[in-house]
Amino acid sequence: MGDIVLSALLPAGAIVTSGMIEVNEAVTSDGSATVALKLETGEDVLAATGKASLTEGALLDTVPVHTAATAVKIVDATAVTLTVGTAALTAGQMDIYLEYFA
Numbered sequence: 726m727g728d729i730v731l732s733a734l735l736p737a738g739a740i741v742t743s744g745m746i747e748v749n750e751a752v753t754s755d756g757s758a759t760v761a762l763k764l765e766t767g768e769d770v771l772a773a774t775g776k777a778s779l780t781e782g783a784l785l786d787t788v789p790v791h792t793a794a795t796a797v798k799i800v801d802a803t804a805v806t807l808t809v810g811t812a813a814l815t816a817g818q819m820d821i822y823l824e825y826f827a
Contacts, residue, residue, distance in 0.1 A: 742789055744823040745784055746785040757775060
């Protein structure tokens with residue numbers, strides 16, 4: 726459990742306007758794991774989402790949805806951080822797509 730910093734880096738000054746998560750392999754856990762995604766502050770990309778919603782083939786919307794109120798402005802170059810909560814993950818694979826202006 727905890728934070729996992731992903732490898733893709735968004736540039737300083739970028740404004741994330743929308744995104745989507747595609748689950749390619751179902752997320753599994755021996756408990757009731759949750760997954761959240763953040764850039765600047767906790768859950769600014771994806772609020773904590775239970776493993777039951779992270780099934781193979783699922784498509785999830787991100788918090789930014791083409792509005793100024795939900796956009797995320799990146800101050801310093803940063804990577805997406807995946808936060809695993811409640812219980813450890815045992816499997817799963819997802820692609821994270823973020824649309825932004827730099």
